Amino acid sequence: xxxxxxxxxxxxxxxxxxxxxxxxxMQGSHVRxxxxxxxxxxxxxxxxxxxxxxSGTVRVVKLGASxxxxxxxxxxxxxxxxxxxxxxLGKANxxxxxxxxxxxLMFTIPPSIFKRLLARNEAFRDFVFSQFSQRLADLMMLVxxxxxxxxxxxxxxxxxxxxxxxxxxxxxxxDRLGTVRDIVGRLxxxxxxxxxxxxxxxxxxxxxxEGLKAIAERPS
Amino acid sequence: xxxxxxxxxxxxxxxxxxxxxxxxxMQGSHVRxxxxxxxxxxxxxxxxxxxxxxSGTVRVVKLGASxxxxxxxxxxxxxxxxxxxxxxLGKANxxxxxxxxxxxLMFTIPPSIFKRLLARNEAFRDFVFSQFSQRLADLMMLVxxxxxxxxxxxxxxxxxxxxxxxxxxxxxxxDRLGTVRDIVGRLxxxxxxxxxxxxxxxxxxxxxxEGLKAIAERPS
DNA sequence: TATGTTGTGCGACCAAAGTCGCATACAGCT
DNA sequence: AGCTGTATGCGACTTTGGTCGCACAACATA
Numbered sequence: 001x002x003x004x005x006x007x008x009x010x011x012x013x014x015x016x017x018x019x020x021x022x023x024x025x026m027q028g029s030h031v032r033x034x035x036x037x038x039x040x041x042x043x044x045x046x047x048x049x050x051x052x053x054x055s056g057t058v059r060v061v062k063l064g065a066s067x068x069x070x071x072x073x074x075x076x077x078x079x080x081x082x083x084x085x086x087x088x089l090g091k092a093n094x095x096x097x098x099x100x101x102x103x104x105l106m107f108t109i110p111p112s113i114f115k116r117l118l119a120r121n122e123a124f125r126d127f128v129f130s131q132f133s134q135r136l137a138d139l140m141m142l143v144x145x146x147x148x149x150x151x152x153x154x155x156x157x158x159x160x161x162x163x164x165x166x167x168x169x170x171x172x173x174x175d176r177l178g179t180v181r182d183i184v185g186r187l188x189x190x191x192x193x194x195x196x197x198x199x200x201x202x203x204x205x206x207x208x209x210e211g212l213k214a215i216a217e218r219p220s
Numbered sequence: 221x222x223x224x225x226x227x228x229x230x231x232x233x234x235x236x237x238x239x240x241x242x243x244x245x246m247q248g249s250h251v252r253x254x255x256x257x258x259x260x261x262x263x264x265x266x267x268x269x270x271x272x273x274x275s276g277t278v279r280v281v282k283l284g285a286s287x288x289x290x291x292x293x294x295x296x297x298x299x300x301x302x303x304x305x306x307x308x309l310g311k312a313n314x315x316x317x318x319x320x321x322x323x324x325l326m327f328t329i330p331p332s333i334f335k336r337l338l339a340r341n342e343a344f345r346d347f348v349f350s351q352f353s354q355r356l357a358d359l360m361m362l363v364x365x366x367x368x369x370x371x372x373x374x375x376x377x378x379x380x381x382x383x384x385x386x387x388x389x390x391x392x393x394x395d396r397l398g399t400v401r402d403i404v405g406r407l408x409x410x411x412x413x414x415x416x417x418x419x420x421x422x423x424x425x426x427x428x429x430e431g432l433k434a435i436a437e438r439p440s
Numbered sequence: 441t442a443t444g445t446t447g448t449g450c451g452a453c454c455a456a457a458g459t460c461g462c463a464t465a466c467a468g469c470t
Numbered sequence: 471a472g473c474t475g476t477a478t479g480c481g482a483c484t485t486t487g488g489t490c491g492c493a494c495a496a497c498a499t500a
Contacts, residue, residue, distance in 0.1 A: 062360060064368035065439050072363060086353035096360055115342075122339060132352040133306035139359035140282060140316055143292060146366045147398040148284035151487075169447060178367040183487060185448065201447065201496065219285050370456070389477060403457065405478065421466065421477065 011052070011078045016123035025109055025117060034104040041084045041098045050114040050128075052080050056104035061175070062096050070146075070178035072096060073138040080131045085114075151179060152187050156216040159197065159206055166204040231272070231298045236343035245329055245337060254324040261304045261318045270334040270348075272300050276324035281395070282316050290366075290398035292316060293358040300351045305334075371399060372407050376436040379417065379426055386424040 014022060031054070034040045040051070040058055058075040060083065075081055075098075083096055109117070117124045145154050154177055159166055166173070170188065171181040188204065191197045196212050198205040206212060234242060251274070254260045260271070260278055278295040280303065295301055295318075303316055329337070337344045365374050374397055379386055386393075390408065391401045408424065411417045416432050418425040426432060 062364050062367070064364065068368060070363060070367045072360060082352075082356065086349065086356065118345065119339075119342060122335075125338065129306065129352075132302075132349075132356070136302065136306065136352070136355060136359065139356065139363065140292060143290060143359065143362055143366065144282045144284065146363065147282070147290045148288060150485095171447080180488070181448085182450095182489075185450090186487095189449075199448090372456095391477080400458070401478085402459075402480095405480090406457095409479075419478090 010054070013052075013078070013123065013127040017117075017121060021117060021121050021124070024113055028113055029107060029109045032104075032106045032108060034100045034106065036100055036103050038100045038104075039098055040100055040104055040106060041081060048084060049108045049110045050080065050085050051106050051108045053077050054105040054107050056100060056102040058104065059099045059101050060096055061099060064178075068178065068180070069175050070142075071176040072142065073135060074101075079134075080128070082128075082131055082135055085128075086132075146178065151177060151183060152190070153216050153218060155184065155187050156191075156196075156212040159191075159204060160209060160212050160216060163206045163209055165206070167202055169202050230274070233272075233298070233343065233347040237337075237341060241337060241341050241344070244333055248333055249327065249329045252324075252326045252328060254320045254326065256320055256323050258320045258324075259318055260320055260324055260326060261301060268304060269328045269330045270300065270305050271326050271328045273297050274325040274327050276320060276322040278324065279319045279321050280316055281319060284398075288398065288400070289395045290362075291396040292362065293355060294321075299354075300348070302348075302351055302355055305348075306352075366398065371397060371403060372410070373436050373438060375404065375407050376411075376416075376432040379411075379424060380429060380432050380436060383426045383429055385426070387422055389422050 014025070017025070029049075032040075034056075041048070053075050055077050058081065060072045060075065060081070061069045062072055063069050081098060083098065118128065145157075155173070158173065158176060169181075170184045174181045174184045177184065188197065188199055191212070192199050194211065196206070196208045196215075198207055234245070237245070249269075252260075254276075261268070273295050275297050278301065280292045280295065280301070281289045282292055283289050301318060303318065338348065365377075375393070378393065378396060389401075390404045394401045394404045397404065408417065408419055411432070412419050414431065416426070416428045416435075418427055
């Protein structure tokens with residue numbers, strides 16, 4: 001099959017593995033497709049193995065009461081979802097949900113092979129650790145943002161991140177921020193009146209990046 | 221020296237290492253004392269190695285503008301601070317601060333030996349991974365708490381956790397929660413009026429655990 | 441066209457949290 | 471006792487975020 005080639009080409013991690021290890025990683029592993037909106041790691045059937053995202057974007061969110069949610073972090077191609085992995089190793093079982101924001105292509109290595117790779121290959125170990133580090137850093141920054149920043153600052157940061165244009169409903173933005181649509185709408189209206197953005201249906205264009213940046217980085 | 225004995229007795233992780241690996245861990249490693257209030261991992265001199273806490277408690281906090289702070293998680297004896305470790309492996313550099321809440325005794329393994337142990341010993345790998353998992357879980361729960369719970373709920377949970385008595389100033393509690401003393405004082409006064417706690421100087425006694433639990437777990 | 445569904449706009453109102461200023465209480469020290 | 475630094479109490483005020491209710495616009499489908 002062509003998958004090993006695709007892996008090799010796209011992801012530096014696998015490039016540094018010796019051929020024998022690559023062959024091993026292929027054995028028993030499989031590629032899965034997940035449709036947009038589906039959940040790549042269902043909470044009730046955990047521990048399917050070590051998964052690497054080949055294409056698409058995964059949102060990892062925490063669900064709260066009354067249908068609210070916060071986005072913990074996002075997974076991009078080449079990254080791994082450690083929520084499922086760490087219940088292979090640590091016995092922690094998380095209650096976070098993963099949601100496919102687009103159609104996904106995932107590559108999954110079964111636990112036994114994962115453990116063997118971990119034992120034998122330093123590059124692979126480094127990759128896994130760096131993924132852990134990245135998630136820790138993401139979450140720390142998120143805590144900081146939620147604890148110390150106002151919603152308008154966080155919203156401005158998101159808009160800048162997706163500049164020059166953000167697509168999606170205001171309700172989706174609210175979910176990322178852990179708030180409700182009303183608030184996002186209110187804040188966006190404020191931004192629009194100040195000439196910072198232009199609003200359309202499922203579409204926000206950034207008109208004044210500097211102005212938004214001033215908001216996002218404002219002290220206090 | 222007596223340290224290896226102490227390690228063996230107190231910490232299951234080291235019990236499962238073969239003697240050869242224990243000897244190796246001892247080489248080049250050292251024990252450090254850190255006074256209460258000191259910082260076991262200074263932000264400007266990172267990467268001293270892999271550290272395990274032998275005794276004491278470490279608060280890992282995120283500092284925000286205007287002197288505010290939030291507590292990200294706590295380290296207890298037998299746990300490891302991955303903030304310093306993960307910059308050995310991943311290249312992430314965090315901006316979180318570690319503060320010794322009591323006098324500390326720490327055991328530090330230099331990077332080279334840490335990497336070798338990681339390569340050779342599965343039990344050690346599992347330990348390191350479980351630490352990562354634990355921190356991830358801690359942070360996820362924290363995000364959930366900050367995003368969805370009211371301050372009175374989080375405060376009640378902290379008091380219950382330290383039941384039957386919490387020692388320390390209200391300002392310290394405020395730092396744990398990421399708020400200011402005024403708010404904590406107000407909430408505690410409310411609890412006192414409802415007969416849930418008894419307040420004293422640097423001292424809060426829980427009178428009605430069930431009542432507090434009802435607050436901590438209240439929906440919405 | 442008719443009919444839902446989904447996204448958005450807005451206004452009024454409420455509650456939680458943060459801010460400010462100052463008064464008071466306690467502990468340690470000289 | 472008197473001084474000093476820290477911990478606490480308390481009241482008034484502002485801001486932010488959340489809630490509710492409803493109207494309207496865009497899009498899809500029948």
